[in-house]
Amino acid sequence: xxxxxxxxxxADACRSRGNSLCVGLDPRWDLLPAxxxxxxxxxxxxxxxxAFEEFGLRVLEVVAPLVAVVKPQSAFFEACGPxxxxxxxxxxxxxxxxxxxxxxxxxxxDIASTAAAYADxxxxxxxxxxxxxxxxxxxxxxxxxxxxxxxxxxxLASARRAGRGVFVLVRTSNPGAGQFQDLVxxxxxxxxHVADAVGAWAREGLGRCGLGDVGAVVGAxxxxxxxxxxxxxxxxxxxxxxxxxxxxxxxxxAAGFRADGLGAVVSSSRGLTACFDPEDAVWExxxxxxxxxxxxxxxxxxPMGRLGNGPA
Amino acid sequence: xxxxxxxxxxADACRSRGNSLCVGLDPRWDLLPAxxxxxxxxxxxxxxxxAFEEFGLRVLEVVAPLVAVVKPQSAFFEACGPxxxxxxxxxxxxxxxxxxxxxxxxxxxDIASTAAAYADxxxxxxxxxxxxxxxxxxxxxxxxxxxxxxxxxxxLASARRAGRGVFVLVRTSNPGAGQFQDLVxxxxxxxxHVADAVGAWAREGLGRCGLGDVGAVVGAxxxxxxxxxxxxxxxxxxxxxxxxxxxxxxxxxAAGFRADGLGAVVSSSRGLTACFDPEDAVWExxxxxxxxxxxxxxxxxxPMGRLGNGPA
Numbered sequence: 001x002x003x004x005x006x007x008x009x010x011a012d013a014c015r016s017r018g019n020s021l022c023v024g025l026d027p028r029w030d031l032l033p034a035x036x037x038x039x040x041x042x043x044x045x046x047x048x049x050x051a052f053e054e055f056g057l058r059v060l061e062v063v064a065p066l067v068a069v070v071k072p073q074s075a076f077f078e079a080c081g082p083x084x085x086x087x088x089x090x091x092x093x094x095x096x097x098x099x100x101x102x103x104x105x106x107x108x109x110d111i112a113s114t115a116a117a118y119a120d121x122x123x124x125x126x127x128x129x130x131x132x133x134x135x136x137x138x139x140x141x142x143x144x145x146x147x148x149x150x151x152x153x154x155x156l157a158s159a160r161r162a163g164r165g166v167f168v169l170v171r172t173s174n175p176g177a178g179q180f181q182d183l184v185x186x187x188x189x190x191x192x193h194v195a196d197a198v199g200a201w202a203r204e205g206l207g208r209c210g211l212g213d214v215g216a217v218v219g220a221x222x223x224x225x226x227x228x229x230x231x232x233x234x235x236x237x238x239x240x241x242x243x244x245x246x247x248x249x250x251x252x253x254a255a256g257f258r259a260d261g262l263g264a265v266v267s268s269s270r271g272l273t274a275c276f277d278p279e280d281a282v283w284e285x286x287x288x289x290x291x292x293x294x295x296x297x298x299x300x301x302x303p304m305g306r307l308g309n310g311p312a
Numbered sequence: 313x314x315x316x317x318x319x320x321x322x323a324d325a326c327r328s329r330g331n332s333l334c335v336g337l338d339p340r341w342d343l344l345p346a347x348x349x350x351x352x353x354x355x356x357x358x359x360x361x362x363a364f365e366e367f368g369l370r371v372l373e374v375v376a377p378l379v380a381v382v383k384p385q386s387a388f389f390e391a392c393g394p395x396x397x398x399x400x401x402x403x404x405x406x407x408x409x410x411x412x413x414x415x416x417x418x419x420x421x422d423i424a425s426t427a428a429a430y431a432d433x434x435x436x437x438x439x440x441x442x443x444x445x446x447x448x449x450x451x452x453x454x455x456x457x458x459x460x461x462x463x464x465x466x467x468l469a470s471a472r473r474a475g476r477g478v479f480v481l482v483r484t485s486n487p488g489a490g491q492f493q494d495l496v497x498x499x500x501x502x503x504x505h506v507a508d509a510v511g512a513w514a515r516e517g518l519g520r521c522g523l524g525d526v527g528a529v530v531g532a533x534x535x536x537x538x539x540x541x542x543x544x545x546x547x548x549x550x551x552x553x554x555x556x557x558x559x560x561x562x563x564x565x566a567a568g569f570r571a572d573g574l575g576a577v578v579s580s581s582r583g584l585t586a587c588f589d590p591e592d593a594v595w596e597x598x599x600x601x602x603x604x605x606x607x608x609x610x611x612x613x614x615p616m617g618r619l620g621n622g623p624a
Contacts, residue, residue, distance in 0.1 A: 028425065029440060045438060045445045075422055075429040079438040081447045082398040089393065109419050109456055110387055111486040113340065117387040126357060126391040128341060133357045135393045144421055146458040147484050148491035172459050174423040179460035183505055185495035190502065193495055 003163025006140065007207035007237060010165070011262050013068035013101050018310020019295045020262075022069040022103065022239070024269025025059060025091065027052040027076050031274040033283045049080035053087035057094055059273055062288045064098035066295060069265055071239075074106040092136055103239065103265075104138035107169065111150040119158035140165035142217060142239070145194050156201060156214060165213045165237070168198050170229060173219025173242030191225065192232065199233045209262060211237050218256060220248025220266065227255035230263075238264045244271025244294070254302040261306035266298055315475025318452065319519035319549060322477070323574050325380035325413050330622020331607045332573075334381040334415065334551070336581025337371060337403065339364040339388050343586040345595045361392035365399035369406055371585055374600045376410035378607060383551075383579055386418040404448055415551065415577075416450035419481065423462040431470035452477040454529060454551070457506050468513060468526060477525045477549070480510050482541060485531025485554030503537065504544065511545045521574060523549050530568060532560025532578065539567035542575075550576045556583025556606070566614040573618035578610055 014020040029037065029048055032055055040051035060070065072095075077088035095102045108118040117126070122141040125132030143155050145168050155166045171181055171191040181191040195216060202212025212235050218226050220242035230238070238256045242248040243266050256264040272294060276286035299305035326332040341349065341360055344367055352363035372382065384407075389400035407414045420430045429438070434453040437444030455467050457480050467478045483493055483503040493503040507528060514524025527549040530538050538552070550568045554560040555578050568576040584606060588598035611617040 026426065028429075041441065044440070045447070048438070048440055048445075073422075073426060075420075075426045075433075078397075079429040079433040079447065081401065081433070081438075081445075082394045085390075085397050086394040107421050107456075108387075109421075110385075111484070111488075114338065114385060114387045117340075117391040121387075121391040121393070126360070126393075128357070128360055129353065133360075133393075135357070135391065144419075144456050144458050146456050146481060146492060147486060148488035148493065150486040150488040169458060172423070174459060174462040176423075176460035176462040179509065180458060180502065180506060181460065183497035183502060185497045185502065190492065190495060190497065194492060197491065 003161070005205070005207035006159065006163055006165035006213040007209055007211035009139070009163065010101060010237065011207070011209045011211070014262065015308050016310070017066065017068040018308050019067060019299060019304055020069065020265045020307065021067045021291070021295050021298060022071050022265045022267040023059065023063045023067055023272050023291065024071045024073065024267050025056050025273065026073040026269040027055050031270070032278065033276070034278040035281065045080045046083040049083035049087040052077060052080065052084065053090055056091040058284060059287060060091070060094055060098055060100070062284050063291050064100055066291050069101045069103060070095050071103040071105050071267055073269070074104060089136065092138060096137065101139040103140040103142065103167065104136055105142050107142050107144050109144035109147050109151045111147055112154065115151055115154035116158060119155040123158050123164040124162035138164070140167055140215070142167045142169065144169050145197065149197070152201065159213060160205065165215060167215040167217050167239045168194065170194050170198060170216040171218045171222055171225045173221045173246050173248065177219065192228070195229050195232050198236055202233070202236045206235055211235055211263060215239055217241065220253045221246055223252040223255055226253070230255055234258070239267060240264055241267045244268035250297045250301040253298065257303040259303055261303040268294055315473070317517070317519035318471065318475055318477035318525040319521055319523035321451070321475065322413060322549065323519070323521045323523070326574065327620050328622070329378065329380040330620050331379060331611060331616055332381065332577045332619065333379045333603070333607050333610055334383050334577045334579040335371065335375045335379055335584050335603065336383045336385065336579050337368050337585065338385040338581040339367050343582070344590065345588070346590040347593065357392045358395040361395035361399040364389060364392065364396065365402055368403035370596060371599060372403070372406055372410055372412070374596050375603050376412055378603050381413045381415060381577055382407050383415040383417050385581070386416060401448065404450060408449065413451040415452040415454065415479065416448055417454050419454050419456045421456035421459050421463045423459055424466065427463055427466035428470060431467040435470050435476040436474035450476070452479055452527070454479045454481065456481050457509065461509070464513065471525060472517065477527060479527040479529050479551045480506065482506050482510060482528040483530045483534055483537045485533045485558050485560065489531065504540065507541050507544050510548055514545070514548045518547055523547055523575060527551055529553065532565045533558055535564040535567055538565070542567055546570070551579060552576055553579045556580035562609045562613040565610070569615040571615055573615040580606055
C-alpha cells in the first residue's frame with residue numbers, strides 16, 4: 001500500500017468541506033453539559049472518562065458534516081487515567097469513521113527510539129514482532145522542537161511511512177510564548193530558526209498541492225509573526241490555534257493562508273464546544289450554530305472562502 | 313497536611329541510600345528477557361503491557377534496596393495503549409510502596425488549564441467535584457520549556473501543592489540537542505536563558521537543604537555545559553541523563569553535583585535494565601550487578617560518595 005501524502009489528504013478534506021476549521025476537543029468537567037455531568041458523576045475517573053467520550057462523540061455527530069478536521073487534546077483524556085485513554089481511542093476512531101482528519105494534540109517530544117515509540121503509537125501502530133498494532137491512529141500529531149532534530153525526525157519518519165503529518169510548535173498562542181521563542185539569535189527570533197528547520201523538513205517531500213507533511217503551529221494571537229512565518233515558509237501547512245476564546249480574530253488568521261485558501265487549519269476549542277450554558281438542554285444546537293458561524297466568518301474574512309462551497 | 317518540600321524528600325532518600333543513581337525504566341519489547349517475551353507474546357498490546365509491567369516490577373524488586381529514584385519513560389507504556397498506562401500506574405504505585413521516589417519522564421508541555429490537567433494527573437490527582445482523584449501520583453515530572461512560563465508555572469503550582477517537583481529540560485543529552493539549545497541569544501546560548509528561568513523558579517521556594525523544587529535536565533554527554541549550568545544555578549537539582557549507554561561517563565557527571573554530594577540525580581536506563589543477554593535466565597542478577605557497579609563508580613568518581621554509606 002502506498003500511503004497518500006498527508007498534505008493531499010488534508011487539502012482534499014478541506015476542499016470537500018469548503019473550509020479548514022478544526023474543532024478542538026478539549027473536554028473539561030466543569031464546562032460539560034450539566035446533564036452529562038449528572039449522568040456520569042459519582043463514577044470517579046472512569047465516569048469522567050465516560051462523560052468525555054459521550055461528549056466527544058456527540059460533538060462529532062454535530063460537526064462531522066461541517067468541518068474537515070478535529071483535534072483532541074490528549075491532556076484532558078490522560079487526566080482520567082487509562083479509561084480516559086480508552087475513551088480517546090474511541091473518539092479518534094469515531095472521527096475517522098466519519099471521514100474527519102484527526103490531529104492528536106499531545107505536544108510530544110523525546111529522542112531516538114523514545115520519539116519513535118510515541119510516533120508509531122500515534123500513527124501506523126506500535127511494532128510487535130514485526131506487525132504494527134494500532135494505538136491512537138491519528139492523522140497528525142503536534143510535536144515540540146526544543147530537543148532538536150533528534151526529537152522531530154523520528155516522528156517524521158514514522159508519519160511518512162503511513163501518510164500522516166507532524167505539526168511542530170513554532171510560535172505558540174499563549175501570553176508567555178515569547179519568553180524563549182522571541183529571543184533573538186543571530187539577528188532573528190528563535191521561532192524563525194525553528195521555522196527554518198520546519199521548512200527544510202517540509203521540502204523533503206511535498207504533495208501535489210505543493211505543501212509538505214511537516215506543518216507549523218503558529219498562534220492566531222500574533223498576526224505579525226504569522227505573516228512573517230508564512231513569507232518564510234510557502235510550502236508549510238499552519239495549524240493556527242488561538243482563534244476564538246484565546247482572543248485571535250478571523251481576520252488575524254488571514255495572513256496564515258496561501259492565496260488559494262489552502263495551507264492553514266484554524267483551530268478553536270472552547271469557542272465551539274464550550275459555547276453554551278451547561279444547563280442548556282439543546283447544547284448541540286449551540287455547538288452547531290457556533291461552528292457554522294465560525295466557518296462563515298473565516299470564509300468571509302480569509303482566503304478560506306476560495307476552497308469552494310462545501311456542503312449546503 | 314503540609315507537604316514536605318520535594319528537595320528535602322529527595323535529599324533524605326539519597327542520603328538514606330548513599331547515592332543518587334536513578335534507574336530509568338524504558339521497557340522495549342526487543343530488549344526484554346526472552347522468557348518474558350515468550351510468556352506474554354501473542355497477546356497483542358495488552359500482552360506487551362503485561363510484559364512491561366512484570367519486567368518493571370521485577371526490576372523494582374532488584375533495585376529498590378540499592379537506589380533512591382526510578383524514572384519510568386511514559387512513551388513506552390503509552391505505546392501499549394490504555395493497558396500500558398494501567399501498567400504504568402501499577403509500576404509507579406509499586407515503586408512508591410517500596411519507598412522509591414518516582415520521576416515520570418513525560419516531557420509534557422502545554423499552556424494554562426491544559427498544563428494544569430497534565431500536572432494534576434501527574435501529582436496530587438485530577439480534581440473532580442472538588443476532590444483530587446489520583447492518576448500517576450509521581451514525585452516529579454519532566455517538562456519541556458519551549459512554550460515559556462505559561463507551560464511551566466501550572467506544573468509548578470500543582471507540584472508545590474503536593475510536595476512534588478518538576479524537572480525542566482535545559483540542555484539535553486542527544487546529538488542534535490544543540491540545534492536550538494545552543495543558538496546564541498544576547499551573547500549566551502538559549503539553554504542558559506532557560507537555565508536562568510529555572511533558577512528563578514527554584515529560588516521561589518527552597519528546601520532546608522538549600523535546593524529548590526524545580527530541577528533542570530542537563531545531559532551527561534555535555535560536561536562543559538553541565539559545569540556552566542551548575543555555576544549559574546547553585547540552588548537547582550539536576551537530573552542528568554545520558555550516563556551509560558548514551559556515552560556519558562561517571563566522571564562527566566561530577567561537575568553536576570554540589571560539593572556535599574547533593575544536587576544531582578544521575579540516570580541510566582539501558583545500561584542497567586538492558587545490560588543482559590535476553591536469553592540469560594538470571595537477568596535480574598545482571599541488573600543488580602550493573603546497578604551496584606554504577607553506584608560504586610559514581611560514588612568513587614563524583615561527590616556522590618559524600619552522601620554517606622547507605623545500605624551494606
